[in-house]
Amino acid sequence: xxxxxxxxxxxxxxxxxxxxxxxxxxxxxxxxxxxxxxxxxxxxxxxxxxxxxxxxxxxxxxxxxxxxxxxxxxxxxxxxxxxxxxxxxxxxxxxxxxxxxxxxxxxxxxxxxxxxxxxxxxxxxxx
Amino acid sequence: xxxxxxxxxxxxxxxxxxxxxxxxxxxxxxxxxxxxxxxxxxxxxxxxxxxxxxxxxxxxxxxxxxxxxxxxxxxxxxxxxxxxxxxxxxxxxxxxxxxxxxxxxxxxxxxxxxxxxxxxxxxxxxxxxxxxxxxxxxxxxxxxxxxxxxxxxxxxxxxxxxxxxxxxxxxxxxxxxxxxxxxxxx
Numbered sequence: 673x674x675x676x677x678x679x680x681x682x683x684x685x686x687x688x689x690x691x692x693x694x695x696x697x698x699x700x701x702x703x704x705x706x707x708x709x710x711x712x713x714x715x716x717x718x719x720x721x722x723x724x725x726x727x728x729x730x731x732x733x734x735x736x737x738x739x740x741x742x743x744x745x746x747x748x749x750x751x752x753x754x755x756x757x758x759x760x761x762x763x764x765x766x767x768x769x770x771x772x773x774x775x776x777x778x779x780x781x782x783x784x785x786x787x788x789x790x791x792x793x794x795x796x797x798x799x
Numbered sequence: 800x801x802x803x804x805x806x807x808x809x810x811x812x813x814x815x816x817x818x819x820x821x822x823x824x825x826x827x828x829x830x831x832x833x834x835x836x837x838x839x840x841x842x843x844x845x846x847x848x849x850x851x852x853x854x855x856x857x858x859x860x861x862x863x864x865x866x867x868x869x870x871x872x873x874x875x876x877x878x879x880x881x882x883x884x885x886x887x888x889x890x891x892x893x894x895x896x897x898x899x900x901x902x903x904x905x906x907x908x909x910x911x912x913x914x915x916x917x918x919x920x921x922x923x924x925x926x927x928x929x930x931x932x933x934x935x936x937x938x939x940x941x942x943x944x945x946x947x948x949x950x951x952x953x954x955x956x957x958x959x960x961x962x963x964x965x966x967x968x969x970x971x972x973x974x975x976x977x978x979x980x981x982x983x984x985x
Contacts, residue, residue: 689903692906693814696814696817696818696821697817699821700817700820700821701817704813704817707813708810708813708814708817711809711810711813712810714809715808715809715810737852740852740881741807741808741852743881744808744811744850744881744902745808745809745810745811747881747902747903748808748810748811748814748902748903749810749814
């Protein structure tokens, strides 16, 4: 394979999902794309805090519910890796194997930072 | 169509609402099942699109509440959830959902399902209208049933409403006519 044809670094955001959201904003309201991304970042921060609190309290139900919510929000903007790690937390919480979750929360926090950076790039790019 | 959305995740709710509005639907979006239930009780919505996992009242609970109401008008319920699998699908259907879609919602697929909803609601309206029209003989007052047979009114009604019983008597006008024909009255 020719190395020159490979993408230098993959975005944390699925291109098709971003294109769909941009098209939606173009047709309805140009500010909608930024609003959706802003709402996602607010929600992600809220879910991250809730995951930490639920982990401290060893609350499996709250971990499962919050991870499920994080998964749904991530999928809706095309943050597929974040959705995938959230699903792992959800399954671990559902199965009661809470010991698996702390490193996954660290992964979620790192992935949120990647998504945040990619959203900033998207917002600075022309629609 | 007028669509009620129940979705606790802000991002998903905003995207779903925008997508439905773009398709020309009138959308009211609520943050959880309880708020959606309150909205539905105040104002009728022919279509509800609901998430499953929500605080206060989840999507399954919302389905059951709406179905338990037994409203004359039908609400077509679509569950849109990150949950997958046969067990969840069956549970949703048993709770009264008409359709089950997994997240993330594919726009084209969801809009196609809404066309199905529109078609089913239209057929239901048509059926209700047909049910309200009884073919009655203008002279003998017999009623034509679904098989094309003409029935006495009592027979027809008893067959369609098992709780209905008849007692036979005469109205004053018929009683007077009968007595006159029998030569028992002037």
